[in-house]
Amino acid sequence: MLEDRIRAARKRKRLLLMPHLVLGYPSFESNRELIRTMVESGADIIEMQIPFSDPMADGPVILKANDAAVRNGVTTSQCLAFAKEICALYPETIFLFMTYANVPFVYGLENFVKVAADAGILGLIIPDLPPEEGAEYLSACERNDVAPIFLFTPTNTPERLRVLASYCRGLVYCVGRTGVTGIKTKIDDALGAMIQRYKSMTTLPIGLGFGLQSKKDIDALPKDVDIAIIGTKILTLHNEGGAKAVGQFLRELAA
Amino acid sequence: MEIHRQKYFGKFGGMYVPSILETTFDELTQAYQEARSDPAFWDGFAQYMRSYSGRPTPLTFAENLTGYLGGAKIYIKREDLNHTGAHKINNVIGQGLLAKRMGKKRVIAETGAGQHGVATATMAAKFGFECEIYMGEVDVKRQRPNVFWMEKLGAKVNVVKDGTRTLKDAINATFRDWAYSMETTHYVLGTACGPYPFPEMVAWFQSIVGKEAKKQILDVEDRLPNHVYACVGGGSNSLGIFSGFMDDKDVELVGVEAGGLGLDTGKHAARLASKDGKIGIAEGMKTVFLQTEEGQMMETHSISAGLDYVGISPILADLHERKRIRFEAATDDEVVEALRLALRKEGIVPALESAHAFAQAFKEAPRMGKDEIIVINQSGRGDKDIFTVADALKDRAWEDFIIQKAEEYRAGR
Numbered sequence: 001m002l003e004d005r006i007r008a009a010r011k012r013k014r015l016l017l018m019p020h021l022v023l024g025y026p027s028f029e030s031n032r033e034l035i036r037t038m039v040e041s042g043a044d045i046i047e048m049q050i051p052f053s054d055p056m057a058d059g060p061v062i063l064k065a066n067d068a069a070v071r072n073g074v075t076t077s078q079c080l081a082f083a084k085e086i087c088a089l090y091p092e093t094i095f096l097f098m099t100y101a102n103v104p105f106v107y108g109l110e111n112f113v114k115v116a117a118d119a120g121i122l123g124l125i126i127p128d129l130p131p132e133e134g135a136e137y138l139s140a141c142e143r144n145d146v147a148p149i150f151l152f153t154p155t156n157t158p159e160r161l162r163v164l165a166s167y168c169r170g171l172v173y174c175v176g177r178t179g180v181t182g183i184k185t186k187i188d189d190a191l192g193a194m195i196q197r198y199k200s201m202t203t204l205p206i207g208l209g210f211g212l213q214s215k216k217d218i219d220a221l222p223k224d225v226d227i228a229i230i231g232t233k234i235l236t237l238h239n240e241g242g243a244k245a246v247g248q249f250l251r252e253l254a255a
Numbered sequence: 256m257e258i259h260r261q262k263y264f265g266k267f268g269g270m271y272v273p274s275i276l277e278t279t280f281d282e283l284t285q286a287y288q289e290a291r292s293d294p295a296f297w298d299g300f301a302q303y304m305r306s307y308s309g310r311p312t313p314l315t316f317a318e319n320l321t322g323y324l325g326g327a328k329i330y331i332k333r334e335d336l337n338h339t340g341a342h343k344i345n346n347v348i349g350q351g352l353l354a355k356r357m358g359k360k361r362v363i364a365e366t367g368a369g370q371h372g373v374a375t376a377t378m379a380a381k382f383g384f385e386c387e388i389y390m391g392e393v394d395v396k397r398q399r400p401n402v403f404w405m406e407k408l409g410a411k412v413n414v415v416k417d418g419t420r421t422l423k424d425a426i427n428a429t430f431r432d433w434a435y436s437m438e439t440t441h442y443v444l445g446t447a448c449g450p451y452p453f454p455e456m457v458a459w460f461q462s463i464v465g466k467e468a469k470k471q472i473l474d475v476e477d478r479l480p481n482h483v484y485a486c487v488g489g490g491s492n493s494l495g496i497f498s499g500f501m502d503d504k505d506v507e508l509v510g511v512e513a514g515g516l517g518l519d520t521g522k523h524a525a526r527l528a529s530k531d532g533k534i535g536i537a538e539g540m541k542t543v544f545l546q547t548e549e550g551q552m553m554e555t556h557s558i559s560a561g562l563d564y565v566g567i568s569p570i571l572a573d574l575h576e577r578k579r580i581r582f583e584a585a586t587d588d589e590v591v592e593a594l595r596l597a598l599r600k601e602g603i604v605p606a607l608e609s610a611h612a613f614a615q616a617f618k619e620a621p622r623m624g625k626d627e628i629i630v631i632n633q634s635g636r637g638d639k640d641i642f643t644v645a646d647a648l649k650d651r652a653w654e655d656f657i658i659q660k661a662e663e664y665r666a667g668r
Contacts, residue, residue, distance in 0.1 A: 053418055053551040054537045056427045057273045057434070063417055070551050101271055101536040106550030128271045128539065151274040155437070160277060178275060178435040 002122040002147040002170030005094050006205045009044050010226055015218065016044040017253055018207060019246070020098070020231035021238075022065040023048050024074030028082055034238060037247040039090050042254030045227065047125065048086075050079045050099035057127040061232045061239075076107045080115050087120025096149070098125040104137070113140035123147035123170045131167040138167060149173050152198045165202040171227060174198050175210045192222040199224045218253050228253070262451030265576060267569035270450040271539045276430070279437040280450060286357050287452045291459065296356075300349050304463060307381070308338040308348065312464075314471035314630070319600040320617075327481065327623035329616065330630045331603065332468045332496060341606065341635030342464060342492045343374040347443055349460030351378040354441035361385040361440040365429045367394055367422035367488065368561035368608065369401025370635055371445030376410035378443075386410040389428040391421040394560045400639055419554045422489075422564045426538050446489025447568035450539035454570050458494040465499025468630060476628060482507045482619070485632040486611035487582070488524075488561045490568030492634035497580065507581065510571065511615040513557030514584030524555035526567045527575045528584040534572075542569040558587040558643060559607035561635075585614035591647045593617050594637065606635035607643060 009016055019038050023031060031048075038046055049062070051069035058066065079097075087095050097116055104112035104126070116124065124146055129137060131150065141148040147170025152161055155178060165172065176191050199206060208221060209229030218228050230253075237245040262270055272280050290296040304310040313336065317329040334342040354362060362384045366372030372388040379386035388410050395402055395414050405412050418424040426449070433442045447457040472480055483500055485493035487510040500506040515523030518531075524545065526532035532543040535550055544566045545553045557563040574580045585593070590607060593614035597603050605613055609632070616631045623629070637644065645653040 054423060054427050056430045056538070057275075059431070060417075067418055075549050102546070102550045105536050106533070106546070106548075127273045128536070130270070130272060130274065130277065133269050133271055133541075153275040155275055155278045157278060164274065175275065178437070 001145050002094065003204060005122060006045070006171055006226065009094070010205065013044070015221065015225065016227040017042055017250060018045040018047055018209075018227050018229045019043050019234045019250065020047040020049060020229070021234065022062065022069055023050055023079045023082060024069040024072055025051065025065040026068065027072070028078070030243075031082065032086075034243045034246060035086055035090070037243040038250060039093050041247040041250035043093065043250055045094040045096060047096045047098050047229070047231070048079070048083065050076060050097060050103050052100040052103055055100055059232060061235050065235055076103055076112070080119055083116065083121055084119035094122055095120060096123040096125060097121050101126055101129040101133075109136050110140045113137070113144050113146055117144035117146045121146060123149050125149045125173060127151060131163065141169070147171070151175055152201070154178060154194060158197075158201070161198065161201040165204070168202065168204060171205045171207045172198065172202050173229065174206055174208045176208055177210065195222045195224045215252050264454070264570045265573035267540070267542045267572040268451060268454060269541045269569075271536050271541065272450045273434065275434050276437065279433070282357065284452045286353055287456050290353055290356065296352070300352055300460070301463065303348055303352065304345065308344050309336060310463065311467045311471070312336045314468060314475070315601075315603070316475070317601050320596070323600055324617060324620045326620040326625065327627035327629045328625070329620060330472060330480070330628065331601070332464065332630055332632045334464060334492065334632060334634045335603070335605065335609070335636035339370070339374045339377050340638065341370040341374070342461060342495060343371045343445060343635070344377070345463050345495065346445065346457050346460040346491060347371070347374040347378045350441065350443045350456075351382050351384070354384065354443070355382060357441065359384070359439060359441040361387075361436065362443050363387045363389070363429050363432050363436070363440055364443040364445060365422065365425035366390050366401075366445060367425070367563060368559065368606070369394065369398040369405070369639065370561060370606075372405050372410070372412070373401050373408070375443050375445070376405040376408035379410060380408045387432065388412045389415050389425040389432070391415045391419070391425050393420045394422065394425070397643060398560055398639060399642070419552075421555070422560075423538060423552060423566065430539070446491040447494050447570055448489045448538060448540060448542070448566060454540070454568050457491050458498065458568070458570055461491050461495025462498040464492070464495035464632065465497060467499075468496055469499035472628070472630060478628070479503050479506050480628040480630045481505075481623070482509060482616075482627070482629045483632070484509045484511060484612040484616040484629065486511050486562060486608050486634060487567065487571065488513070488564050488608060489566070490571045492632055494568060494570060496630070496632040501579070508579065509615060510580050510582045511611040512582060512584045513555075513559060513562035513611060514586040514589070515556040515558070517586055518584055522556035523584065524557045524563050524565070525584040526565075527572065527582040538566060540566070540569050542566050542572045558590060558647065559611070559640075561606070561608040562611065583615050585611045587647075589614040589618075591644070594644065595648070603633065604637040605633050606637045607640045609634045610637070
């Protein structure tokens, strides 16, 4: 389902925009305002992160937001209920969950996937749950028609990319460089070659993330990229200038 | 969909690793397995431990404590007499030799109490690696002397201010460093935790403790001990000494966790001895964690920074479930009392971490027969804890000294 929705959206638009936010940070009320602004400003896919106390793949900006949301006492049930409300409100927009393995594991993996699917979530990104550890997760995703999204990274061998591709659904989340979230990706010929390498491993739409900063970055993206994923930059803008600043930035990118 | 599950100890362990680090873990697993199947590697390691760290460490008969407590005969395995003052150096030299084999130029490590950080900085100085250490802000405050030595040894110490600002956050920060430095860098994980192969590899290097202890007790007593006690933070010293007796089913193994202010106060770090621990996934492994109903990792408490950790080795979680190891907890107060007794009766200075094992052994020894034998692992020495211990003992003369010293510094600025 996710792949079809992305392909349909992609027919109308050369590059889809996928901004990110941390649920419950600074509050669900603020999340509502931010998501409305994102939708109105050209976001096609929205990645909602369920906060975790130990987000090992995130850089300092997203890490701080996770810490704050956890301290605020954000619960998984609240996030699932919020997703249901938001997906119903914006049926044209695609919503994904990102979180760490312990959150669904403690909630009950099977149940988590089912409730997320019922809420309208189309895909899940769980960076510390590789396919080898995720048999139960993968089968729950298959049963509930939710896409398990895996990350392609520059250090993965071609054999590994093939394995990841065989389990990945909906889109592949491609990383243009090593490191955690929030460090800038250099947009150059090497990136183009890397995207081609990724592209040769999968027929799924290609999302590129980890460190996209500006309109210039977006314009220079290799043509094989279908989705620009923007996380840390959005959070930084929101911290500094609120939803308004995020809206302005997204409109600039979409122009 | 059938996927083979491996790298597990019972239902614990695994490799919950982000994609970016998968290749690094494959390389490490291969290098470790090659080293493990090469007897020359272990011989080289053991030789290094003899010439650099003073191994074998002695097994000391605690004659006075034995008489005072009036029960079992007490022996103490003296890991405190290692170079850098704790068992941590065993694992660090082992991983250092492995990192050299892998052609790495830089090492990074997390540290709680600072013993592992000091050991890693020492190894880096000796082997010529660049070195960075990640340490939680809370731990930096209570273990300043270790920070001082790490820096003097040439390591850069990064103060981690995320989350609970203790060991688990330092581990996350070190993984973040590794996610972009893996090409040149080896992560010297300090305990038998994290993704495979770390738990098994660290336990393997630490097994040098158990091998020696078993030989030593057989040499002096011509029989095995009845009980072996070790403190348990992540689990490296306990797995080290327990490994020597694991197959001897009549030897009871007792792991002692940090009881903090008491198991019913919520302020402790007892994952297995309390009812508060729950299975979960974090720091790359599936094991028992102290976590909320929502799966968020909790703040832990212990007088000893080295035991103040939210998770536990997956190998220990499995041995607990299979009832091979009994887990107990000693409170902060019991630990300070045990330390006082060890100092007075035997002239030894256990680290606050190790004093947990002493405290539990002291509780149980008087009830045992005089024909029983116990071995306590003194995993480290307590000099580093002088500030914490002086506070716990409310030592006025020490306070006066610190005040006077502070005034001298202030006047000199």
